[in-house]
Each structure stands twice: as structure tokens, then as C-alpha cells.
Amino acid sequence: MSRTHDISIRSGDDGEGDDELAAVGAAGVAGAAAGLAAGADGDDALLVEAATAVDVADDGEDAAAAALLAAEAGVDDDDDDNAVLAWLFLAGVFGVFLILALWSMNGEDELAVDATPSTTVVDGGDGEVALTPAALVFQVDGDTVTLTGSVPDEETRAQLVSFAEARFGTVIDELVVDDSTTLTGGTLSVVGTGVEGDPDPAGLQADAAVLGLEAGDFDVTFEAGESTPVDAEVAVASSLITLSGSFPDQATLDQFVADVESVYGAGNVDSSGLTVDPDTTMNGSTIRITGLADAGDTRGEALQAALAGFFGGSTIDASGLTFDTSAEALGRLEDELTAELAASPILFNTGSFDVDDFAENQAILERAAAAINAAPGVAVEVVGHTDTSGDAGTNQLLSEDRANAVLDRLVELGVDADRLTARGAGETEPLPEVDGGAAENRRIVFEFEGATSADDAADDETADEESDEG
Numbered sequence: 001m002s003r004t005h006d007i008s009i010r011s012g013d014d015g016e017g018d019d020e021l022a023a024v025g026a027a028g029v030a031g032a033a034a035g036l037a038a039g040a041d042g043d044d045a046l047l048v049e050a051a052t053a054v055d056v057a058d059d060g061e062d063a064a065a066a067a068l069l070a071a072e073a074g075v076d077d078d079d080d081d082n083a084v085l086a087w088l089f090l091a092g093v094f095g096v097f098l099i100l101a102l103w104s105m106n107g108e109d110e111l112a113v114d115a116t117p118s119t120t121v122v123d124g125g126d127g128e129v130a131l132t133p134a135a136l137v138f139q140v141d142g143d144t145v146t147l148t149g150s151v152p153d154e155e156t157r158a159q160l161v162s163f164a165e166a167r168f169g170t171v172i173d174e175l176v177v178d179d180s181t182t183l184t185g186g187t188l189s190v191v192g193t194g195v196e197g198d199p200d201p202a203g204l205q206a207d208a209a210v211l212g213l214e215a216g217d218f219d220v221t222f223e224a225g226e227s228t229p230v231d232a233e234v235a236v237a238s239s240l241i242t243l244s245g246s247f248p249d250q251a252t253l254d255q256f257v258a259d260v261e262s263v264y265g266a267g268n269v270d271s272s273g274l275t276v277d278p279d280t281t282m283n284g285s286t287i288r289i290t291g292l293a294d295a296g297d298t299r300g301e302a303l304q305a306a307l308a309g310f311f312g313g314s315t316i317d318a319s320g321l322t323f324d325t326s327a328e329a330l331g332r333l334e335d336e337l338t339a340e341l342a343a344s345p346i347l348f349n350t351g352s353f354d355v356d357d358f359a360e361n362q363a364i365l366e367r368a369a370a371a372i373n374a375a376p377g378v379a380v381e382v383v384g385h386t387d388t389s390g391d392a393g394t395n396q397l398l399s400e401d402r403a404n405a406v407l408d409r410l411v412e413l414g415v416d417a418d419r420l421t422a423r424g425a426g427e428t429e430p431l432p433e434v435d436g437g438a439a440e441n442r443r444i445v446f447e448f449e450g451a452t453s454a455d456d457a458a459d460d461e462t463a464d465e466e467s468d469e470g
Contacts (some may be wrong), residue, residue, distance in 0.1 A: 002245070063439030071099040100163030108119050134186030134213065136160075136175075139199045142219055143169040150178040156211060167200035187216030191428070193225045195225035227281035232274075232333035234260055236300065236321060244273035245287075256287075259306045263299050287311060291424035295448075296333035300369075311324070325378055330451035337371055337446050340364065344446045346406060353401035355409050365406070368446060369413035372420075379449040381421050382407045387441040388427045407443050 117375045136149035145168045146185040151157045157175045164171045188208040194201045199368065205215040232245030247253040257271045287307055289300055300321045307316050323329075355361050372380050384403035386395040403422035411417045429442045 001420050013261075025431065038047060049190065064102050071320045081364055085256065129178055129180065131182040131184075134181050134183055134188075135216070136186070136188045136194075136208075136213065137206055137216075138164070138188065140168075140190060140192035142193065142225075144172065145170070145192075145204070146172040146174060148174045150176045150181040152179055152181045152183060156183065159211060159459035160208065162416070163204065164285060166204055167207075177193045177355060183212045186213050188213045189218070191217065191219045192221075194220045194222050196222045198222070198225075225279060227279055227283070228277075230280050230282055230285035231288070232256060233288045233290060233304065236289065236293050238292075239268075241269045242273060243269065243271045246275045246277035246280050248276070248278055248282065252277050252282065255310050256307075259310065264386070266378040282311070282314060285311070285314040287314050287316050288320055289318040290314070291322075293323050293374070294332065295323050295325050295335065295378070296371040297327040298370040299369060299376050301374070317384070323374055323376060325375055325450075327450050327452040330375060330378060333371060333375060334446065336338050336345050336367060340367065341444060342440070345442075348402060348442075351398065353398060355403045366413060369410050369415050372415050372446070373408065375448060377417050377419075380415075381423055381447045383429075383445045383450070384422070384424045385429055385441055385443045385448060386427050387439065388430070388437050392427055396424055396426035398424075399426045438458065 018175070026030070053176065068152070097416065110427070131152075131398055132150075134149060134151055136147070136151070137384060141145040142299070145164050147160060147164060148293070151160065154177055156375065157177055159176065161171060161173050188200050190203055190204050194203075201220045202218065205213075205218065209215070227267065230247055233243070235242040235244070241260060243257065243260060253274050253276055257269065257274070260271075261269050289303060293300055300318055304316050307314070339363065344364045346361050349357045355365065372378075382403045384399035384401075386399050387394075400422065401424070403424050407417075407420050407422045410420060429444075431438075434440050
């Protein structure tokens with residue numbers, strides 16, 4: 001009975017020493033094979049053949065030769081056949097060891113394993129082509145992303161660029177089209193630095209999954225972003241108040257709208273220009289009040305007071321708000337104040353010119369001061385009037401004293417003294433169609449320089465018409 005053992009040996013091409021190692025290894029294997037055959041058949045002649053097959057001459061092969069000579073010497077001794085077999089087995093093991101050493105030193109190119117996964121496809125009759133799965137890396141830097149790696153075709157590249165552009169302000173495309181690349185088994189890794197709370201870096205991997213790419217590494221460090229201070233505007237016009245700007249959240253935006261509407265009325269405010277932007281902050285914010293208001297319109301000042309509550313940490317800048325000081329606008333203001341003073345006159349005790357005689361005087365005087373300040377640069381005359389009761393000379397002096405008392409209080413309330421003058425008219429200018437002794441004649445009037453009242457405008461229009469008819 002015989003057994004056949006097929007043993008293949010490969011070695012490198014690095015020199016003569018390698019060939020010698022191979023020979024020694026082969027000798028050991030051959031000796032082992034012959035010994036195994038002899039043991040199986042009980043043939044002493046085969047044992048001799050095994051020894052002869054590995055008889056070597058070079059000094060570098062003494063170890064293998066010694067093992068084989070020991071086997072040969074034991075052939076003549078039938079009692080030691082088992083010992084011979086053992087020595088032949090050891091010689092074979094030694095040969096195998098030398099072969100393995102040879103592979104380790106000189107066969108690295110053949111033993112190396114390619115760790116890169118690949119998918120094999122048939123390429124149109126040119127043979128099998130190994131495709132490399134894509135390994136894409138997207139580098140995030142705030143609102144900028146750089147795309148790197150290889151993709152199989154231009155369509156894939158364009159799709160990935162489109163995904164990135166939908167999420168980032170700046171996209172740097174460094175993708176390379178390589179038809180030896182496949183998306184199958186490919187990955188997309190995202191690295192870099194992002195803004196805290198920004199979902200877009202992670203969203204890149206979700207987008208790429210549509211193309212069959214798997215999520216690779218995600219190594220993004222999130223940092224607090226640089227927020228932009230709010231810059232909001234209240235643009236005032238005669239017919240509509242227009243709001244614009246961005247706020248960090250909806251609650252802050254709603255509060256801003258509510259404050260403006262509390263002054264101008266909900267139906268007079270357009271808030272469609274406001275937006276929510278999480279990248280804004282109220283720290284260092286500015287709210288600007290701009291536009292053209294009617295002379296005497298104090299709502300700009302009232303708005304500043306309203307905003308100072310919730311938005312007290314903001315800069316409220318009303319320097320851009322100007323006033324219409326045309327003759328017609330000043331005339332309307334003068335008529336309004338006259339009507340208000342008629343409804344709520346500044347009162348004095350008989351023979352007195354002390355504005356503090358009646359506590360209710362304070363409110364109307366504050367209103368007058370605010371209206372005068374809302375017509376900047378316009379000179380105002382404070383005129384005191386009396387009725388016809390009593391001595392005319394006394395009434396004249398009393399009217400002058402009362403006019404001066406009101407002027408002094410207006411200055412205390414913030415009106416520039418250089419804009420104000422006082423005049424006493426006494427009992428010489430009673431109200432039309434009112435009895436001279438009536439209480440209505442005891443009054444204070446504010447006259448704005450250059451103003452054209454509605455009555456004056458009507459008189460001028462009538463005069464023009466009469467002139468045309470003449």
C-alpha cells in the first residue's frame with residue numbers, strides 16, 4: 001500500500017542563498033515522504049532510498065544531512081525501524097520550517113493580501129475589472145464644505161455637489177471622476193468643524209444614503225457660532241408703519257411687533273418684513289426709528305418708551321426720524337393743541353399765575369412740551385389771554401405773568417428756552433362769537449412760527465377766489 005503526497009514550493013528570486021534554502025527544504029520533505037512510504041510498506045530499501053535522496057554536500061546543510069544520515073544508519077538495524085521513522089519525520093519538519101522561512105523573507109509579494117475591498121464585474125469582453133468602493137471625505141469648516149474622493153461618473157459628482165450646495169453657503173468641489181470606482185460598498189465620512197446646533201454636517205450622510213453610500217466616520221467638532229446683533233427698523237410714514245429686520249426667535253419678534261402696535265395701532269403696522277434668524281442675537285442689538293412724522297407727532301417718543309421695557313438692553317436710535325415742519329403741518333399741530341387746550345385748559349385761581357394751582361395742569365403741559373419738541377427748530381410763542389372782567393391794565397399784566405409761568409414750566413419739561421417767547425394779550429383778543437366775559441377767553445395759546453392754520457388756509461382760498469372773480 002502506498003500514499004502520494006503533493007507538495008508545492010515557491011520562493012523569491014533574490015539570489016543563490018535562497019536556492020540553497022529551497023534545496024535543503026526540499027531534501028527534508030523528500031526524506032519525510034520516502035520515510036513515510038517505507039514505514040507504510042515495511043520496506044527497508046525505501047528507507048535507504050530516503051537517506052540517499054537527501055544526501056547533501058554543502059556545509060550549510062549539515063542539520064538536514066545529520067538527520068538523514070541518522071536515518072540511513074538505522075536501516076540495517078531492524079529493531080530500530082521506528083526510531084528511523086522518527087528521525088525522518090523530524091527531518092521533514094525541519095524542511096518544512098525552512099520553506100516557511102524562505103516564504104517569509106522572499107515571498108512577501110506573493111503572500112501579501114490586498115485589504116481593499118473590491119467588487120468584480122465583467123467589462124465588455126476586456127476581462128474582469130476590479131472596482132474600488134468609493135471612500136469620500138467631506139471637510140466641513142463652518143458654512144464651507146470641501147468634497148474629496150473619487151466617484152464613478154459625472155452624474156454622481158453633480159448630485160453630491162447639489163446636496164452640499166443645498167446645505168452650505170460655499171462648496172469646494174475636489175471630487176475626481178474615476179470609472180474604476182463604484183458606489184457599492186462605498187462610504188462618506190464627514191470631518192471638520194461645524195457651528196453648534198447646525199444639522200447640516202450630519203445631513204450630508206443622510207443625503208448620500210440616497211445614492212447607496214454608507215455612513216463612514218463622523219468626526220465634526222461643533223463650536224459656538226458667531227451671532228449677528230439684531231438690526232431692526234421701524235419706518236414711520238403718515239399712512240403706515242413698516243417693520244423690518246431679523247430676530248433670534250419668534251417670541252422676541254412677536255414682542256417687537258406688539259410694542260409697535262401698542263403705539264401706532266395694529267391696523268397701521270406692516271410686519272411682513274420681519275424674519276426669524278437663529279444666528280442673530282439681542283446682545284449689541286439696535287432698533288432704529290426712521291421716516292417722516294407729522295410735526296408734533298409724539299408717538300416716536302412713546303415708542304422709545306415702549307421698547308425700553310423688553311428691549312432695554314438694545315440701542316434705540318431715533319436719529320433717523322424727522323418731522324414735517326411745513327406750514328401746513330405746523331398749522332395742523334397748532335389747531336390740535338388749541339383744541340386740546342380748549343377741552344382741558346390750563347387753569348389758574350382768580351388773580352393768580354401759578355401753574356400749580358391745579359394738579360391737572362401738569363398733564364396738558366407735558367403734552368404741549370412733547371408736541372413742541374416734535375416740531376424741532378420751530379419757534380413757538382406762548383400767549384396768555386384774559387376775559388374782559390376787571391381792569392384792562394390788570395388783565396394785561398396777569399396775561400403776561402401767566403404766559404411766562406407756562407414758558408418756564410415748558411423749559412423745565414425739556415423744551416429749548418431759545419425756541420420760546422411769551423406774550424400777554426390781556427383782554428384784547430377774545431374768541432370769535434364768544435362773549436368777552438366768558439370763561440373760555442381765559443386761556444393759553446401756542447402759536448408756531450410759519451404755521452398756516454386750517455382757518456387761515458380757508459381764508460386764503462376764499463380771497464384767491466374773490467380775486468379771480470374780480
